[in-house]
Amino acid sequence: MTTYDxxxxxxxxxxxxxxxxxxxxxxxxxxxxxxxxxxxxxISDDKTLEQLRNATQLPGITKYAICMPDGHQGYGFPVGGxxxxxxxxxxxxxxxxxxxxxxxxxxxxxxxxxxxVRGREQELVDALFANVPSGLGGGGIFEGTIGDxxxxxxxxxxxxxxxxxxxxxxxxxxxxxxxxPDADPxxxxxxxxxxxxxxxxxxxxxxxxxxxxxxxxxYDDGVAAEYGLEPDRLVVLIHCGSRGLGHxxxxxxxRRIEKTHAGMLDRLPDKELAAAPAxxxxxxxxxxxxxxxxxxxxxxxxxxxxxxxxxxxxVFDRDWRDMEMHLLYDVAHNIAKKEHHQVGVDADGExxxxxxxxxxxxxxxxxxxxxxxxxxxxxxxEEVPSAYRAVGQPVIIPGSMGAGSYVLSGGERSLHETxxxxxxxxxxxxxxxxxxxxxxxxxxxxxxxxQNQVYVKAQSGATVAEEAPGVYKDVDEVVRVSxxxxxxxxxxxxxxxxxxxx
Amino acid sequence: xSFELREHTADVAVxxxxxxxxxxxxxxxxxxxxxxxxxxxxxxxxxxELSVRSExxxxxxFDYLDELVYERDVxxxxxxxxxxxxxxxxxxxxxxxxSAHGVPFDAxxxxxxxxxxxxxxxxxETDDGWRAxxxxxx
Numbered sequence: 001m002t003t004y005d006x007x008x009x010x011x012x013x014x015x016x017x018x019x020x021x022x023x024x025x026x027x028x029x030x031x032x033x034x035x036x037x038x039x040x041x042x043i044s045d046d047k048t049l050e051q052l053r054n055a056t057q058l059p060g061i062t063k064y065a066i067c068m069p070d071g072h073q074g075y076g077f078p079v080g081g082x083x084x085x086x087x088x089x090x091x092x093x094x095x096x097x098x099x100x101x102x103x104x105x106x107x108x109x110x111x112x113x114x115x116x117v118r119g120r121e122q123e124l125v126d127a128l129f130a131n132v133p134s135g136l137g138g139g140g141i142f143e144g145t146i147g148d149x150x151x152x153x154x155x156x157x158x159x160x161x162x163x164x165x166x167x168x169x170x171x172x173x174x175x176x177x178x179x180x181p182d183a184d185p186x187x188x189x190x191x192x193x194x195x196x197x198x199x200x201x202x203x204x205x206x207x208x209x210x211x212x213x214x215x216x217x218x219y220d221d222g223v224a225a226e227y228g229l230e231p232d233r234l235v236v237l238i239h240c241g242s243r244g245l246g247h248x249x250x251x252x253x254x255r256r257i258e259k260t261h262a263g264m265l266d267r268l269p270d271k272e273l274a275a276a277p278a279x280x281x282x283x284x285x286x287x288x289x290x291x292x293x294x295x296x297x298x299x300x301x302x303x304x305x306x307x308x309x310x311x312x313x314x315v316f317d318r319d320w321r322d323m324e325m326h327l328l329y330d331v332a333h334n335i336a337k338k339e340h341h342q343v344g345v346d347a348d349g350e351x352x353x354x355x356x357x358x359x360x361x362x363x364x365x366x367x368x369x370x371x372x373x374x375x376x377x378x379x380x381x382e383e384v385p386s387a388y389r390a391v392g393q394p395v396i397i398p399g400s401m402g403a404g405s406y407v408l409s410g411g412e413r414s415l416h417e418t419x420x421x422x423x424x425x426x427x428x429x430x431x432x433x434x435x436x437x438x439x440x441x442x443x444x445x446x447x448x449x450x451q452n453q454v455y456v457k458a459q460s461g462a463t464v465a466e467e468a469p470g471v472y473k474d475v476d477e478v479v480r481v482s483x484x485x486x487x488x489x490x491x492x493x494x495x496x497x498x499x500x501x502x
Numbered sequence: 503x504s505f506e507l508r509e510h511t512a513d514v515a516v517x518x519x520x521x522x523x524x525x526x527x528x529x530x531x532x533x534x535x536x537x538x539x540x541x542x543x544x545x546x547x548x549x550x551e552l553s554v555r556s557e558x559x560x561x562x563x564f565d566y567l568d569e570l571v572y573e574r575d576v577x578x579x580x581x582x583x584x585x586x587x588x589x590x591x592x593x594x595x596x597x598x599x600x601s602a603h604g605v606p607f608d609a610x611x612x613x614x615x616x617x618x619x620x621x622x623x624x625x626x627e628t629d630d631g632w633r634a635x636x637x638x639x640x
Contacts, residue, residue: 046511073511075621075637099617099639136538136614137578137607195575205613206640244575247617247639251568254620258561272621431509432640460613462540502613 004037006044009053014354017481018417020064021049026269027056030353033067034418036481042429042473046073048080054269055083060090060278062366063343063351066418068373069481070427070473074098076272079372080427084419085278087338087365091264092283093275094253094290096369098334101249101290102297103208103241105396105424106174106330107407108305109228110235110323112316114214117234117497120315121455124212125498127311128457132210132304134203135459135502141201141303149193149245149296152200153185156295160302170302172387173327175375178298182338184288188245189252196245196296201303205463205502207428208240210304211398213405213494220491223391223409227328229492236325237405237494238304239398241334242297249293253286278367287338294335301330328407329394333424336369339383341419355416368419376410376422376488384410395488397479399426401444402452402469404493406479413486422488423479426472439465454496463501505533513640514615515622521631523559523588527566527598530634531584534567537638539612542582547605550577555597560625562588562596563634567618570602579604580612615640 002013011019011033019040021031031052035043043049048071055065055077062084071080076095085091117124133139142148142165152159157178160166171177203210215233218224229235242249257274258265260282265274276283305327309320316323343351344358352358377384379392388394392409399405403426414420430438441461448454448469458464482488503525505518516533520526535542554569556562570581581602588598616639624635 048511075513075619075639079512095620099619136574136580136612191572195572199575204616206616244571244616248568248572251617255561255565259557270621271623272619274620428512431511432514433507433509460611462611463613466613 004040006049009049017485021053027053029056029061029064031056031065031067034481034485035069036477039069039473039477039481043067043071048073048078051076051078052081054273055081055096057268058083058085058091058093058096058273058275059264060086062086062364064353068423069478070423070425072427074371076270077371080423081371082373082419082421083369084341084366085369087278087367090278090367091275092278092286092336092367093273093369094250094286095272095274096371097290097336098371099247099250100241100334101246101293102332103334104297104301104330104332105237105239105398106301106305107328107396108236108308108325109328110233110325112234112323113232114234121498124315125455125457125500127315128210128308128498129500131311132203132307132500133201134500135205138202138459140199141307143198144200146193146197149197150185152299153188153292153295154183155179156298157302160299165303165306170327172385174298174330175332178302180291180294182288183292183295185292187285187289188249188292192245192248192252195248196243199243201300201307202243203240203304203502204243205460207467209499209501210308211237211496212498213237213496215492216404216495217493220489223491226388226391227394227407227491228326229407234497235494236308237396237398238301240300242293243300245296246293249289253289257282290336294332298330329396331374331396333374334371336367339366339368341366341415370421372424373421374424375420376408376414377420378410378412378414395422397423397425397475399475400469400472401454401456401467401496401499402448403475404495406475406490407492408479408482408488409491411486411488414488417485418487422482426475426478428471429473430471432466435466435468435471436462439468441465444468455498458501460502467501503529505529507533507536510637513637515635515637518634519631523632524586526632526634527563527586527588528584530563530636531567531570531586531602534570534615534638535580535582537615539580539610542580542605543609546609547579547603549601550604551601553597553599555595557595559596560623562598563625564618564620566598566600567636571615571617577604579606580610
């Protein structure tokens with residue numbers, strides 16, 4: 001058997017791109033890393049594997065804990081992690097969702113081509129930067145009352161539609177049509193609502209951004225046509241989440257779980273894995289709060305997208321409908337969702353890790369936690385919006401400012417291998433502190449403009465240094481692994497034209 | 503009292519020391535400020551006060567830092583130049599009485615820390631006083 005020695009951990013090769021940490025010690029299930037050897041080497045470089053092993057100790061975790069090809073060290077649960085917990089006797093973990101509930105990505109297609117913007121990139125990036133709030137204390141596109149925040153939490157993108165920030169087709173191209181039915185605004189604290197009311201329609205900082213891109217490569221003509229992607233066309237990619245409202249909600253529940261379920265927490269190796277037992281009052285409340293924060297994040301991205309349409313109208317002096325600025329799709333990559341999945345079981349009814357050991361299949365209701373991982377349901381799945389059901393759910397994987405981003409479609413193998421999930425980005429390689437030592441924001445910006453024709457504008461030069469292309473893994477390799485595994489299939493690649501960030 | 507920003511792949515960690523617990527807390531908070539801004543101007547904005555009570559030393563540090571992030575967002579200022587006093591109450595709870603300089607956002611080139619985390623959090627007594635390690639989500 002081929003093994004990979006990663007210091008304290010030895011991984012066994014299951015097959016190409018699939019590595020397993022066998023169950024041992026306090027692990028409830030094995031852990032699997034879906035990566036090439038080159039990516040595994042990077043994943044082994046920090047505490048990712050230790051955090052992955054810790055994640056296998058969460059109650060009710062089913063089959064195996066998963067690390068995606070872009071996995072890296074996070075807090076508690078690794079980034080690029082997927083854990084499916086039994087919804088009857090398992091748990092729901094705010095730590096395994098992350099602070100930025102429904103951090104995610106949406107892509108808008110247009111009928112403009114690269115030639116339409118060439119020579120005007122600076123004008124466009126300036127206009128976007130002036131009109132889309134970003135950075136610390138940048139305010140929001142919409143600043144309302146607590147009552148407005150509660151309506152957003154309850155109704156999601158329907159609120160945006162009522163207030164002329166959306167059109168009906170936007171809802172049809174968003175997961176759950178932009179509204180989580182289980183949302184409970186009363187489960188969100190006053191503090192969280194206070195933080196949210198001035199941040200509706202704002203990017204924030206860190207790795208969040210808005211990017212105008214051009215389509216450079218098409219890998220699947222048929223699916224690309226269904227998604228509205230054509231070579232050389234401009235698209236807009238928006239990456240952000242639920243802002244202070246989501247961050248506060250995560251902390252509120254971590255603390256409440258610590259006080260209420262100390263016994264379960266004491267048995268876990270990292271306090272940040274804090275989990276509420278499935279069926280408990282707190283699990284129900286957190287689920288309602290998380291779903292409400294999901295709605296808030298969808299509205300946040302919706303307002304930024306709609307404002308972008310207005311900016312394009314100013315810059316190009318045309319109606320946005322004439323420029324065919326349509327939402328392709330919106331994907332969440334920090335989320336837990338109650339989903340039904342088939343799992344293989346052996347003769348004793350125990351869940352098995354590989355199909356060849358299954359004597360039959362059972363459908364289980366699971367809380368699928370995806371922290372830095374994207375849902376990637378294949379063609380035919382009933383939860384894929386009808387617009388894309390024939391070809392599979394669009395998956396959007398952003399790369400760095402100097403690399404391509406990808407559009408994938410949910411792969412046929414995703415349900416068997418990864419509870420219907422794939423990667424979410426390039427994954428960080430270098431710490432922020434090291435990045436600031438190695439790069440200077442001004443140089444990074446100049447290099448991108450002169451060498452790659454990418455126009456970057458940011459509130460903070462330090463953010464540009466921290467997000468320099470060199471701090472990220474090779475997104476091409478991440479996507480190659482996803483495609484080879486059949487969990488997310490390559491459809492198209494894009495390259496940045498303009499980028500704004502906090 | 504002092505702090506250092508430590509390496510963390512995606513986020514930022516602060517390691518701090520202090521002779522007394524209050525000094526330790528203020529040093530970690532200064533680290534939180536440094537994680538958001540390289541160069542904080544002196545003498546801009548007003549000081550504000552905050553008090554937090556919690557069930558343990560560790561949770562008090564968590565709640566104190568969480569409160570600072572909250573105050574940042576609702577006041578629209580970057581809290582800097584921290585001062586803190588930590589006391590133990592007879593009922594076993596802990597309390598921090600703190601103040602910070604609220605530097606208006608438009609006076610700084612700052613970026614956002616999303617939240618304090620419990621991951622790898624350490625608050626320990628050493629020969630010289632206290633040491634803490636805290637990871638912040640960026």
